Amino acid sequence: MSDRNRRPASGHQPARQSRGQKPPGAPGAAASGNGVASGKDGAEPSAAGAGRPASHGPSGTTRAGRRETQRHRPPQPATPTLIDRLRKPLLVVFVVVVISAVGLVVATQTAAPAYSCTAIDSVQSPAPGELGQVQPDQGSEHVARSEKVRYATCPPASGKHINDPNDGPIQPKVYGPNDQALPEGWIHNLEHGGLVLLYSCDKGDCDTTSLAALQTFYDQFPKSAVCGLPPGDVSPVIARFDQMPTRYAALVWDRALYLDRLDTQAIDQFFLRYAERVSSGGKLVAPPEPQCSAPSAPPTASSSPAPSASGS
Numbered sequence: 001m002s003d004r005n006r007r008p009a010s011g012h013q014p015a016r017q018s019r020g021q022k023p024p025g026a027p028g029a030a031a032s033g034n035g036v037a038s039g040k041d042g043a044e045p046s047a048a049g050a051g052r053p054a055s056h057g058p059s060g061t062t063r064a065g066r067r068e069t070q071r072h073r074p075p076q077p078a079t080p081t082l083i084d085r086l087r088k089p090l091l092v093v094f095v096v097v098v099i100s101a102v103g104l105v106v107a108t109q110t111a112a113p114a115y116s117c118t119a120i121d122s123v124q125s126p127a128p129g130e131l132g133q134v135q136p137d138q139g140s141e142h143v144a145r146s147e148k149v150r151y152a153t154c155p156p157a158s159g160k161h162i163n164d165p166n167d168g169p170i171q172p173k174v175y176g177p178n179d180q181a182l183p184e185g186w187i188h189n190l191e192h193g194g195l196v197l198l199y200s201c202d203k204g205d206c207d208t209t210s211l212a213a214l215q216t217f218y219d220q221f222p223k224s225a226v227c228g229l230p231p232g233d234v235s236p237v238i239a240r241f242d243q244m245p246t247r248y249a250a251l252v253w254d255r256a257l258y259l260d261r262l263d264t265q266a267i268d269q270f271f272l273r274y275a276e277r278v279s280s281g282g283k284l285v286a287p288p289e290p291q292c293s294a295p296s297a298p299p300t301a302s303s304s305p306a307p308s309a310s311g312s
Contacts, residue, residue: 114147115183117154117243123258131270132250132257140191140288149184154243155198157251161187169194172231174215174238177206181239193224193287194235195271196251202242210262214238217264226276226284227292234291235271253287 124133138152138159145167149160161184162168168188175181186196199205199214218238221231229235241249250257250267252275257267277286284294 115149115151118150118152119154120243120245121153121155121256121258123245131266131273132255135254135256137254143184145184151183155241155249155251155256156183156187157190157256158254159187160184161191163188169234170237172233172235172237174211174218175240176211177201177240179239181237183241186237186239189234189237190251190253191287191289192234192291193227193229193253193276194237195267195275196235196237196239197267198239198241198244198249198251200242200244200247201240203247205247206240213262217262217267220264222268222272224276225272226278226295227290229291235275
C-alpha cells in the first residue's frame, strides 16, 4: 500500500491549523507550564485582561477591549421641603379665610339697619284733652332705597322715606319679629294718613300671645275718619321697632302715643282724631298727602234758598 492511501491507525484526523495560528515550535510561540499562552517575551498577562480572553478581529489582530459606557438615568425629583409640602394646604386655608371674611362682611352689611337714630324720644305728659304728644317734624324728603337715613328722633313720626311701590308705602299687615319693615317704608304710610303701631322685642312683646293680640287689633281696625279708607289700604302697619322708650308706640304724622300695654281703644281714638284732620275752614290739614279731597261744607241757613212767595 502506498503512503498516500495509508491512514493513521487511531482513526483520528490530524487537527487542522487555524489561520493565523503558529504551529508549535515556531518562533514567537511559547507555551506556559499549564498550557496558557503567556504575554509577549514570556511576560505575565496584564491585570486588565486577566479576567477575559482577548478578542480578535477578522484579520486575527488583537482587538481593543470594549469601552465601558456609563448608564444615563433620568434625574430623580428633588425631595420636597417643608414649605413645598405645606404650600397647597396653606393656599386652601387662605382661600377659605378670604371667602369667609367676605361672607361675614356681606352678612354684617345685610343685617345692619339701613337707618340710624340720633336720639330716642322721651315720654311727655299730654296736653289737657289731648292724646299722645307732638313730635317735631323731620321733613318728608324722598330717598333712594340704597341710602342710609339718620333720624333725629326715634321712633320717627316723619322724615325721609322711600317713594317706591314695593318699598314705600309698605303693605299694611302684622310684620313678625324677623320680617323687614323699615321706617323708610312705613313713614310713607304716615304721610298718606295711615297709622303705624310699633312693638318692642327688647322689652318683651314678641311672644305668641302678644303677636296674637296684635293680629286681633289689625282685624278690628276702623276706617279712616275723613277719607273712609278701609283697613289694609294704608294702615295699620304693625311692625317691630326697638329704638323707643316704651313697649308700644302708635304713630301718625308728627304725633306719637307711647304705651306700656296694648290699649287698643286708645290707639283707635288716637288714629281717628289725628291721622286725618280738617280745619275749621273745611281744609284738610293732615296728613301731608291726603288720599281724598276735603269734604264739602254743609249748607248754612243763609245759603239755603228762600221759600217762594204765594200770590193772594
